[in-house]
Amino acid sequence: MLVLRENDILTLLGGLSPADTRDLLAKFHNLLRQYSNSVYQKSSERLIHQPERISIVTKNGNTALFMPSSVTTSTGVKVVTVPVKGLIKGSINVFSPDGDLVGVLNAAEITAFRTSLAVMIPFELYQGDKKNIIVFGAGRQAEWHIKLALLLADVDHITVINRSGPGRIGELFETLRSNYPKTQFDILLKHDPKYNASLEARLKDAAVVFCCTPSVEPHFPASYLDSKQRFISLIGSYKPHMQEIDAKTLRSGERIYVDTKEGCLVEAGELIMANVNEAQLLEIGEIPNGTVLKDSGNVVFKCVGMGVMDVFMASELLEMAKVKDLGLTVDDF
């Protein structure tokens, strides 16, 4: 049994090349295709099992989430706590098909990585301009969106927009400025005296907008965007009152791409407030291999995340760690 600490996971994910990332993306997309296909299969025929997650709110107000799933070759459960104060923490336990515990992994970095990787599926299929990117939020999710976008696309300019300070991004940008000398990295904070005018101007210039916050208010009104096509992703909302964009922006494409129709219709505030129905959604797992996105209007993607994503990524990391001889081995568990 292998234990992967946060630092082991950072080492493994930090060493990914563009080619490694594309290989991982292709495998991940196939997993989501199996998920989308599984709704048409009898339970006994499915390779993917994704029951609903369970949550417990303790007397102290800490929320524990239990996310079970199986991809047949691995079965697992992620248990994370959203504490009243501080960052989400927890672990992913991975079991062999017949029940041996094969790995225990720190969940925080994997969660941010797999969500950002899910966004990279439609981002990679999107054929439009990707040179100027705006990111709302300065946490772990924002960090991985930025790192993966730089691995997969030719980016001229990235602006992070955040509520308070630069968060994790200040330090990240220092490193990225030397690794990507041709790319411009900026931070715009809400307390900037010219915030609204600057936000509108930057959004007009942007080709891609990644939203990575638990906001309950849209980050901008639809009027801040012109008719130019953009890629817009949303990963932050997970409750009916949460929203990162308004209904008009949400509906600004031919359809809304999602990771899971079932999950998004119950959890994504933007979709619930805009009264979106299932027929307006397309799961990225329903996009056949070899397809490129040639939509007119914006390409909007909402992801609420699923346990199968964690078990898939945890299993991949365990294989990568064996090759690189990383982690703590526990024999005779």
Ligand SMILES: NC(=O)c1ccc[n+]([C@@H]2O[C@H](COP(=O)([O-])OP(=O)(O)OC[C@H]3O[C@@H](n4cnc5c(N)ncnc54)[C@H](OP(=O)(O)O)[C@@H]3O)[C@@H](O)[C@H]2O)c1
């Ligand atoms: N879809 C999925 O599968 C999935 C998976 C994991 C997490 N998430 C969600 O993704 C979001 C970001 O996660 P993270 O791990 O990056 O969190 P994080 O490290 O805590 O960062 C959160 C970021 O959001 C900003 N923020 C917090 N509350 C806000 C509000 N009310 N309005 C505007 N900005 C706000 C914070 O700004 P300050 O620096 O000013 O505090 C910070 O920049 C969260 O909503 C989280 O629940 C989604």
